[in-house]
Amino acid sequence: MINLQPYSNPTYFAIILSGLLPVIIGLYYGKRLKIYESLISLVFLIFTFGGNHWHQGIALIGYTIFQVLLTIGYAHYRQQKKNQTSVFVTMIILSIIPLAIVKLTPLFPANHGFNLGFLGISYLTFKTVQVLMELRDGTIKEISASQYLHFLLFFPTISSGPIDRYRRFLKDYENPPARDVYLQNINKAVFYLFQGFLYKYIIGYYLGTRLLPVVTHLALGQRLAFGGTGLSWYLLAYMYVYSLYLFFDFAGYSLFAISISYFMGIQTPQNFNKPFASHNIKEFWNRWHMTLSFWFRDFIFMRFTFWIMKHRWLKNRVRISQLAYLVNFLIMGFWHGVTWYYIVYGLFHAGAIIINDYWLRFKKKHQDKIPHNRFTEYFAIFLTFNVVCFSFLIFSGFLDKLWF
Numbered sequence: 001m002i003n004l005q006p007y008s009n010p011t012y013f014a015i016i017l018s019g020l021l022p023v024i025i026g027l028y029y030g031k032r033l034k035i036y037e038s039l040i041s042l043v044f045l046i047f048t049f050g051g052n053h054w055h056q057g058i059a060l061i062g063y064t065i066f067q068v069l070l071t072i073g074y075a076h077y078r079q080q081k082k083n084q085t086s087v088f089v090t091m092i093i094l095s096i097i098p099l100a101i102v103k104l105t106p107l108f109p110a111n112h113g114f115n116l117g118f119l120g121i122s123y124l125t126f127k128t129v130q131v132l133m134e135l136r137d138g139t140i141k142e143i144s145a146s147q148y149l150h151f152l153l154f155f156p157t158i159s160s161g162p163i164d165r166y167r168r169f170l171k172d173y174e175n176p177p178a179r180d181v182y183l184q185n186i187n188k189a190v191f192y193l194f195q196g197f198l199y200k201y202i203i204g205y206y207l208g209t210r211l212l213p214v215v216t217h218l219a220l221g222q223r224l225a226f227g228g229t230g231l232s233w234y235l236l237a238y239m240y241v242y243s244l245y246l247f248f249d250f251a252g253y254s255l256f257a258i259s260i261s262y263f264m265g266i267q268t269p270q271n272f273n274k275p276f277a278s279h280n281i282k283e284f285w286n287r288w289h290m291t292l293s294f295w296f297r298d299f300i301f302m303r304f305t306f307w308i309m310k311h312r313w314l315k316n317r318v319r320i321s322q323l324a325y326l327v328n329f330l331i332m333g334f335w336h337g338v339t340w341y342y343i344v345y346g347l348f349h350a351g352a353i354i355i356n357d358y359w360l361r362f363k364k365k366h367q368d369k370i371p372h373n374r375f376t377e378y379f380a381i382f383l384t385f386n387v388v389c390f391s392f393l394i395f396s397g398f399l400d401k402l403w404f
Contacts, residue, residue: 003051004044005119006159007200007256013193016044020263024186027265032176037150037264044155049118056118063098063121064152067128068145070094071135075143078135088136095132099125103338120159122335126295127152131166133299140166147173156260160253162271163291172266182265189262192255200252207245215241216398223402230402239393246392247275250289276388279380280360281352284388301328321357326350336395345395352387 004012019040026033049057074091102117131148134140151169177185215238222232254271261268275288285293305324314320326347333346363370393399 002047003053004047006048006155007196007253015047016260017263019043020260023264027176027182028179030176030179032173032265041150041153041155045153045158048155048159053119055115059116059118059121063116063118063124064149066098067095067124067152068148071128071131071148072143072145074132075135075140078138079142083136088132091132092129095128096125103334107338123158123161123163124152126163126292127166130163130295130299133303134166154261154266156264156266157257157268160250160257161289161291162254162257162268163295164266164268168269169266176265185262185265185267189259192259192262196252196255196259198252199248199255204245204248204252207241208249211241212238212245219398220402235393235402238398239389242396242398243389243392246396247272276385277381278384278388279377280384281349281356281387282360284384285349285353288388296328296332300331301325304328318357318361322354325353329353339397339400341394341397341400345391348391348394352391 004015006012022036023033023040026036045060046057049060070091074087077087098116099121102115102121105115105117131140131143135143147170148166150173151164151166154164154169157164176182215234219230219232219234219238222234223230225232251272258268258270269291271289271291273287273290275284278284278287301324304327305320308314308320308323314323329346329350330343331346332349333343336342336345
């Protein structure tokens with residue numbers, strides 16, 4: 001059986017654009033061919049999770065059935081005007097159990113049983129948790145099983161996002177754009193497609209395939225440098241090369257997903273907005289992996305803050321926000337993986353954003369004494385870029401190889 005991983009080679013793009021041609025023609029005439037879209041989505045899901053990835057396909061089917069039943073069941077519960085916290089918490093815990101099992105499985109290397117994991121399980125979990133929370137809030141009143149399946153299994157974004165919102169997705173899905181708007185979307189889709197090729201297959205390829213192995217080898221060769229810490233100019237080079245590679249590779253993938261979404265009449269939100277031009281770490285998180293960052297902001301940070309204030313456990317708003325940052329980024333670290341460098345990565349960003357808040361409050365209080373000019377702006381960008389790159393050095397796991 002054919003197996004094609006999303007956006008992995010030119011063949012994938014040739015097949016996907018050929019398959020989407022009827023969809024494009026239909027949208028040009030203001031019609032969404034829902035049955036055909038469902039069939040073509042199924043075909044590409046089989047391409048992605050079939051062949052030698054059949055076990056992932058089985059896991060995806062089981063996961064999808066479980067989450068749909070869970071969400072539809074909770075929607076039915078909410079339609080009866082019931083809203084007990086214990087039921088809501090139970091639903092959230094049940095929805096994240098599959099992901100938790102997948103994340104914890106590597107801690108037990110002797111486990112040779114069936115793996116529940118599949119490509120994109122994290123992003124599907126974000127979608128299900130989001131919908132459950134909005135059902136709890138009442139912003140989502142009802143759920144259609146077919147619409148929810150289209151949202152959950154939207155194949156352009158299934159593997160690595162961007163993370164869309166149910167109500168925004170449904171609005172695009174049920175209301176095909178006017179012809180002039182769709183033609184503008186097609187222009188954007190083509191631009192994003194070629195920009196993605198530049199990012200992922202030219203710049204990202206050179207950085208990740210040509211340059212990164214070289215600096216990795218040179219940095220590992222300096223394990224005993226600087227008193228056995230491994231600190232060297234080669235390590236600094238690795239930090240910068242890996243950071244740039246991470247951006248161009250992931251941003252390129254996101255552009256592919258957004259491009260195909262636009263061809264299908266779905267305006268999937270952007271994921272990156274010149275993150276390395278940020279003036280501070282808070283601005284960076286408003287520019288980097290934005291759909292993930294905004295998801296954590298809306299469904300972890302804000303809700304934790306509200307929960308603390310509601311129970312009056314803390315009165316100082318600054319302390320509440322600091323604790324919320326700590327919880328938010330710690331969960332983000334664990335989400336990436338249960339290893340020390342992912343957890344330290346999360347804690348590092350929590351500390352960085354707390355320090356940044358201190359600085360912004362101090363700057364506001366003493367703005368008449370602190371200069372603000374082009375030099376200070378460039379310095380802020382330079383400093384933020386280096387702080388971010390150091391965090392990516394932690395995130396990469398390279399220090400684990402270097403030290404242990």
